[in-house]
Amino acid sequence: MAASERDRQLEVVEICAGAGGQTLGLERAGFRHRIAVELDENAARTLCRNLQDVLGYSEEEAKKAVAVGDVADPETWNPAEYKGVDLLAGGVPCPPFSIAGKQLGANDERDLFAWAIELCGDIQPKALLLENVRGLSANRFTAYRQHVLDRLHEYGYIGDWKLLHANEFGVSQLRPRFVLVALKREYAEYFDWPTPHEEEPPTVGELLADLMAGNGWEKDQVDAWVKQASDIAPTIVGGSKKHGGADLGPTRAKRAWADLGVDAMGVANDAPKKGWRAPEGVPGPKLTTAMVARIQGWHDFEPPVGVSPSTGGEFRWKFHGRKTSIYRQIGNAFPPPVAKALGVAIRKAIHQEGERRTLVENTDRVLDPVYKLLRGLDRPLTVDQIIEKLAKQGTVLEQPEVERRLNHLSHDFALTMTTRSNGAIAYSLGEFKAFIGQDDHQRHDLFTQLRAKIS
Template identity: 65%
Template structure:
């Protein structure tokens, strides 16, 4: 049943889209930059309107034409927030999170769903998150963040994802986050035994018994870095304990008589196996278009379909106004960064001593180094105006958000144009 309609931005190879489809959402539009991922979407869902290009390019699509849509969803690029990267946030040309949030103002959907890496939940991005919540509240939405673990929803993989759901108030009071499944978490061996034995390898069952834990997070990587590979050194060590050679991806499963080379922990995974670990099921019959490196990247960067399905079902129930009503989050304001919140509310520059004093009046206590650390974090994503006082101390005033939200003259346009071949 697909009585609800969604627009999918940064759709990738369709992991989130497939999960939402299972949850009852049809797709009015899917937009994706990568040509191979677009080919995958068109191959599996030929009746969808799938468009290739920069999702922020008005020549590709105009959000206003999809006004009032049930849901706008997307897994916007994660490198601006990933712990393994430089965490450039708002100054990264790949950052589309703030732009996607503004779709609530432009397209006025009933609900908005955005997911990203765990890094976005870090203290470094507290003010960024606060800006997102404030923007959505001003647009008339009730927004919530939550860290979800894929393994809690039947995916044999660690994979924490930071998820944002925003709904109009009349639907938000019916929304609750999905509960983790009560069933035992499936192991890598349980998920892959049939695929390891597909070509007759006699050691498949013995291997599966030893691969008795969930996998580390699959790392899809980007066009800036090499070919198909299961992750950094720590991840490779975790894979080795599961009997998997993480130095690359194989074209096929082991054949009869196969034995690992000297010093190797076991067989390599195929792209099909990686897809299984990401939550694609055999009955999905999902075909990935492109060569091995491209298909691996599509799979590795995906939002696991079972997690998307679980969140999608919660959103669908809220949009249908089913189940018990709950107290709205907006009745108890969430503050991610008190220094940002304070500076946002003052027009004249104030010093660290004044910031500390005003925070104390609200029951919040910070030392001078803590305030200065908050300001340093703020400066990554916001313009900070400094004024030197007669005493020589500095006063601070919060300036504009540096993130791209659709501005014609933003540096993102030039950087995106220069680096487009490397962006995925």
């Protein structure tokens, strides 16, 4: 690669950008945002403000770089203007795949994963980065993931999935994220997943000691709390507009917080004052949004090049909106340190740095053999025929496993069942149910009806 090309600052288009967790990480990895698209107005205002205050954009550049609205609505932005951008990135909505939800996948009006794959095919970036919840890695979605990899292969990309844990990249939180990275073949040969840090992240107590003491709480009380908060945090749950307010998660998470001496039943406006003592039955103080942001990895002692740090060497990402909105923005974000690690790895691949490796065609890996078999045929097969054909290909599946996979397929694909004269049911695979931009898809009506509750 020519030196001039290597010196050029890489550009990114980010969809479903939220309040900027991934934005900050990618900027620190050396990417500049051509545009960031976000549905929530408060999050978009947060993003626009911090592009200026933290990342050094001019007011005009920041306004141009943030688009507010439905990312799939052509009136919000024009993807055709960004063809050939270096990176397409985003954290598309999690509820379609969340274990805490109904896992509706392609039938959820918030599902934009398949649409993002088609967007990648349209604008042809050098690389694609999409992150989501751990639930997408479950067996329930093997065919969905297989479809994604196959589709990317058709568009000229080598894609791969990996489950990354935020605590392995310096974040004081158990936060698994399922990440898809895909690159054009000439860059994929240079991509390696980022290496986890050797050192452990600080405990919640170590991380938040100064913030807990910031409103006058006595030193002996703070020290006792720090000693109890001797582990990293459970996953911060931002929730959605459909459910819940600003609290720290479901029952199991609340118990984990209680073990750390944290009251997870809400979020405080301020740190404890002098003389504060936990009421009977309450495990300790509530966290403030500033504390939650720090646990999410938003604190940063290493500003981007050219940006002056604020007093004390730390700059702060400022959030727009009321407490519940701010908490949701923080809790739904991709931790900046993880985004930075991925951004650095992708940047190196685009610059073709490091050792070139022999590619294993990741798209040839069979995640769901039943899906692959039915997708390649134009006639229906019974369960017995599926078992027989897979066995000839070297894959041994028993009847219950085949039936389970067929059941999963029926959620995300049109699965036609035909009863034969002997009573056996034969299956054929139809179209993918997910929204990929169709004008007549049910997503449009559902999105309009539920617009105020979608986040």
